[in-house]
Amino acid sequence: QVQLAESGGGLVQAGESLRLSCEVSGLAFINYHIAWFRQAPGKEREFVAASKRPGGTEYYGGSVKGRFTISGDKAKKMMDLQMNSLKPEYMAVYYCASSKAAVSAIRQSEKYRYWGQGTQVAVSS
Secondary structure, eight states, X not given: OOEEEEEOOEEEETTOOEEEEEEXXXXXXXXXXXXXXXXXXXXXXXXXXXXXXXXXXEEEOTTTBTTEXXXXXXXXXXXXXXXXXXXXXXXXXXXXXXXOOOGGGTTOGGGOOEEOOOEEEEEEO
């Protein structure tokens, strides 16, 4: 059974940092992209970041590039998202997901088969 479990969300002030973690079980970690998406109330789900494997090529959404870093631990089957200089507009539920889709589709949420339950990130101004 494939499971993804996010942790690390919370309430911070603008400019502060948070680190989200995604623990993956039930799949061969190295064969999947692991991505982070976010969804704010009333908005569509948005691609945040992804990596094929720990140490592999990293992909970022335009709004977070330079602020967020995705990193993984193959042994622990974890894929983390370090979020720095948070802004109020980054407030959303953050989800991790896994996919075997081609790199060309890495930003497309519909290509991801397995999803976690999400973790809430709130940023006060």
